[in-house]
Amino acid sequence: MLASAVFKSGINITYTDELTDLNTENLAKYDALVIYANYDTIGKAEESALRAFVEGGKGLVPLHCASFCFRNSNWYVQAVGGQFKTHTTGRFPAVIVNSKHPVMKDVPAFETWDETYVHDKINPDKTVLTERVDGDHHEPYTWVRKQGMGRVFYTAYGHNDSTWTNKGFLTLVKNGLLWALGDKVNKQVNALQVPQGTYTAADIPNYEKRDPAPKFQAPFSPAESQKLVQVPVDFKVELFAAEPDVINPIAMAWDEKGRLWVIETIDYPNEVRTDNGTGQDRIKICEDTDGDGKADKFTIFADKLNIPTSIVFANGGIIVAQAPNFIFLKDTDGDDKADVRENIITGWGKSDTHAGPSNLKYGFDNKIWGVLGYSGFDGAVGGKQMKFGQGVYNFTPDGKQLEFLGRTSNNTWGLGFSEENDVFISTANNTHSAFLGLPARYVSEDAGQKRDFQSVKKLDGHYDMHVVFPNLRQVDVFGGFTAAAGHNLYTARNYPKNYWNRIAFVCEPTGRVVHQAILKQNGAGFTETDGWNLMASADEWVGPVQAEVGPDGAVWVADWYDFIIQHNPTPRGFENGKGNAYINPLRDHDKGRIYRIVYKNGKSYTPIKLSKDDIPGLIAALESDNMFWRMTAQQLLVEGKNTAAIPALINIINSKKQDNVGLSGTAVHALWVLKGFGVIDGSNPQVMQAVVGALQHPAAAVRKAAVQVLPLSNAALKEIIKANVLNDTDARVRVAAVLVLADHAPDNNIGTVIYDAANNESNSKDEWVSKALQAAAIKHKAGYLAAYAKKSTQAGTLNKSIYDVLEQTGKANTGSTTEKSKSGLPPVTINLKVVEHVMQFDKKLLTVKAGQKVILNFENPDFM
Numbered sequence: 001m002l003a004s005a006v007f008k009s010g011i012n013i014t015y016t017d018e019l020t021d022l023n024t025e026n027l028a029k030y031d032a033l034v035i036y037a038n039y040d041t042i043g044k045a046e047e048s049a050l051r052a053f054v055e056g057g058k059g060l061v062p063l064h065c066a067s068f069c070f071r072n073s074n075w076y077v078q079a080v081g082g083q084f085k086t087h088t089t090g091r092f093p094a095v096i097v098n099s100k101h102p103v104m105k106d107v108p109a110f111e112t113w114d115e116t117y118v119h120d121k122i123n124p125d126k127t128v129l130t131e132r133v134d135g136d137h138h139e140p141y142t143w144v145r146k147q148g149m150g151r152v153f154y155t156a157y158g159h160n161d162s163t164w165t166n167k168g169f170l171t172l173v174k175n176g177l178l179w180a181l182g183d184k185v186n187k188q189v190n191a192l193q194v195p196q197g198t199y200t201a202a203d204i205p206n207y208e209k210r211d212p213a214p215k216f217q218a219p220f221s222p223a224e225s226q227k228l229v230q231v232p233v234d235f236k237v238e239l240f241a242a243e244p245d246v247i248n249p250i251a252m253a254w255d256e257k258g259r260l261w262v263i264e265t266i267d268y269p270n271e272v273r274t275d276n277g278t279g280q281d282r283i284k285i286c287e288d289t290d291g292d293g294k295a296d297k298f299t300i301f302a303d304k305l306n307i308p309t310s311i312v313f314a315n316g317g318i319i320v321a322q323a324p325n326f327i328f329l330k331d332t333d334g335d336d337k338a339d340v341r342e343n344i345i346t347g348w349g350k351s352d353t354h355a356g357p358s359n360l361k362y363g364f365d366n367k368i369w370g371v372l373g374y375s376g377f378d379g380a381v382g383g384k385q386m387k388f389g390q391g392v393y394n395f396t397p398d399g400k401q402l403e404f405l406g407r408t409s410n411n412t413w414g415l416g417f418s419e420e421n422d423v424f425i426s427t428a429n430n431t432h433s434a435f436l437g438l439p440a441r442y443v444s445e446d447a448g449q450k451r452d453f454q455s456v457k458k459l460d461g462h463y464d465m466h467v468v469f470p471n472l473r474q475v476d477v478f479g480g481f482t483a484a485a486g487h488n489l490y491t492a493r494n495y496p497k498n499y500w501n502r503i504a505f506v507c508e509p510t511g512r513v514v515h516q517a518i519l520k521q522n523g524a525g526f527t528e529t530d531g532w533n534l535m536a537s538a539d540e541w542v543g544p545v546q547a548e549v550g551p552d553g554a555v556w557v558a559d560w561y562d563f564i565i566q567h568n569p570t571p572r573g574f575e576n577g578k579g580n581a582y583i584n585p586l587r588d589h590d591k592g593r594i595y596r597i598v599y600k601n602g603k604s605y606t607p608i609k610l611s612k613d614d615i616p617g618l619i620a621a622l623e624s625d626n627m628f629w630r631m632t633a634q635q636l637l638v639e640g641k642n643t644a645a646i647p648a649l650i651n652i653i654n655s656k657k658q659d660n661v662g663l664s665g666t667a668v669h670a671l672w673v674l675k676g677f678g679v680i681d682g683s684n685p686q687v688m689q690a691v692v693g694a695l696q697h698p699a700a701a702v703r704k705a706a707v708q709v710l711p712l713s714n715a716a717l718k719e720i721i722k723a724n725v726l727n728d729t730d731a732r733v734r735v736a737a738v739l740v741l742a743d744h745a746p747d748n749n750i751g752t753v754i755y756d757a758a759n760n761e762s763n764s765k766d767e768w769v770s771k772a773l774q775a776a777a778i779k780h781k782a783g784y785l786a787a788y789a790k791k792s793t794q795a796g797t798l799n800k801s802i803y804d805v806l807e808q809t810g811k812a813n814t815g816s817t818t819e820k821s822k823s824g825l826p827p828v829t830i831n832l833k834v835v836e837h838v839m840q841f842d843k844k845l846l847t848v849k850a851g852q853k854v855i856l857n858f859e860n861p862d863f864m
Helices: 001-007 046-055 063-067 074-080 167-192 220-228 615-622 627-640 643-655 665-677 686-695 698-710 714-722 731-743 748-758 766-781 781-791 799-808
Strands: 033-035 058-064 083-093 110-120 127-134 139-148 150-155 235-242 249-254 260-264 281-287 297-305 310-314 317-322 325-330 340-346 357-362 368-372 377-381 384-388 392-393 401-409 412-417 423-427 431-436 456-458 485-489 503-508 515-521 527-537 546-547 554-560 593-599 660-663 812-814 826-832 836-843 844-848 854-855
Touching: 033 046, 033 167, 033 766, 046 058, 046 150, 058 074, 058 167, 063 083, 063 110, 063 150, 063 781, 074 150, 083 127, 110 127, 110 139, 139 167, 139 260, 150 412, 220 235, 220 593, 235 260, 249 310, 249 546, 249 593, 260 310, 297 317, 310 368, 317 357, 325 698, 357 412, 368 412, 384 401, 392 412, 401 686, 423 485, 431 503, 431 515, 431 527, 431 799, 515 546, 527 546, 527 593, 527 731, 615 627, 615 643, 627 665, 643 665, 643 686, 665 686, 665 698, 686 698, 686 714, 698 731, 714 731, 731 748, 731 766, 748 766, 748 781, 766 781
Parallel strands: 033 058, 058 150, 310 357, 412 485, 485 546
Antiparallel strands: 083 110, 127 139, 139 150, 235 593, 249 260, 260 281, 281 297, 310 317, 317 325, 325 340, 357 368, 368 392, 377 384, 392 401, 412 423, 423 431, 431 456, 485 503, 503 515, 515 527, 546 554, 554 593, 812 826, 826 854, 836 844
């Protein structure tokens, strides 16, 4: 709310709730500090930094409860000008006592419901601007003061939305903040000449039933629009390309020369054509030939396309998602224009143009990955008929094999990989961050699993997105993520360390933001917390649809730049077109921008060009600190099948050195290159020795990759068990190992191994490890149950992992559920046909003989 109120005055706000950010180095980046918090104490180092900050000439703006912060600091209490003592609540006016002060310019005597603060420890050295009058009592409520060379603005108002939505209060705070910034900063702010925009009446869907209804804002030039973009304090926005050179960029990718390729779709969303060769859309190569950071050469690689939605490089050409087809395009004569066109997969739905396939990416496993919305897929691939809806999938680059990997909860337009090959997804409608825990083949109905066993889990740690201008146009998930697009992690090393392989960028075009999702490993899965924004705009046309790390280590943003972003549902009074989007004449078809978000203190970028024939260059790129170059080198090595690289790859894996991205980056890619070569088959002893040795690598990501690339053989299985990765300290490695067991043909010995793993409490309590164990136990049912019958004769507890497997295999069938179980597990009937079973049950020793049936009611939480 504060950002929205002050942004168009040229003020950028960065949010933090970390007291450690009150340090000299960090505070030096800012002109003022706003405090709205209830921290009772402040450390001496933080107090010293804050004191130097304010008394050195910077602004301090404590709001409301900030007058009860840092009570251990006499300096802070005196600097604020008083300390909260007591309050009740009520509705009362702001009684203005100093209307001539610049803070009070255009501030009315507003009235609001709020907490009725009473202060003590009042510093007389202040200028009171408003009072709260209660009978004969006049309580100072808003004041300003000087502290050293700095300025302090305080108001006791601000308890909740009743005040924060009051225009008079917001004007008061904006004026107070501008005053606290001081004359010098105010002159700089005024010099910005932040554009305010031209608004006119137009036929705009009033999704949020605003009063007054929204008005049409005329578009800004790229230079004007950039002034309305906020990025973190150490970053800057640089324009790479804009209209007329780039129009409606829906997707972008970079080739092995570092050149940007952009899909321009003028036909989107409703010009759905029956002949895919007659569209207005095109793929354009954008190059910066003089090194000034801006594109100056534009080449149309392919045109006459119709609503292409994604692009990925493969086999010397590109694969384009253009429902109903995936198209392979290639230039064979070197003129940067496609002269080969071939449909490689057909069956992608086009009933809704924003619900089709998107986000094609080359994966660690040397397959092409992508996501899909509810338009779905229905077609034949490799002679196999397939049908699936919204979710994530992958396919071989030749298009001959396709696998559906997991269903998502909503229309889906986001996919990203971590440096450790973790897979993340974003969808529309309140799931901006999700995690692919297990491929669908391990949790399908055919495997005996329940249908509610999801491969993809929502991670969202918060609802809100953080906008800097309130004029949203959203049909649902108001104020939240209704159109999340992309989920690309920061996988380079040009940003500060807290970004590295940790923060993902999720675009929200309806909110004009690029959100920062902070990802943290939790067992074999992840959690997400709110990292606020990398970029936010108050320009009502800005619509970021893709944000991804480019070859230079900066984050590049594709800005759709269109006043109408929302596709559907259709507002009252509008009609849908062929693409199932409502028809609106305000949809723009001649603008678009590409930005780079650059870290000011980042290292300079030296352009790189790779070739599949340059083995030393590819090996060097495989050790880059930017995953874009590592993945590009991996792809070119695999496609080139140049086995002369094998010795260098073995050296990378064996070295176990601390490389540019820690212990994992280079070796993970080297392992998957060897897998792509097809040489991890025992024919090369050095290769096998290196891969088996990687099972003991210091980096968990390398151990996981080693498990995944080993062949499905008894010899490899023995090495996996010997390396004890089933008890790895990293749960993701354990999941990978268990899934290898699940892929083997049914075997009683493997069933025993799985049973032993299921008895490990760290496995049974982990969401994804326990699910992987269920899938593996079902595959090796006979051996698992034999181990259960043999080993469970010892008194003990029945953990949830074993319970789940027994239920899934049919040896445990759900009984009456009329008695509610405290543990969450229903009563279960277990038919024991083989041996006596002794179990500790509710502190009583229960013996069950062969052939008997017993109902176990899992009321005892120990059974979990």
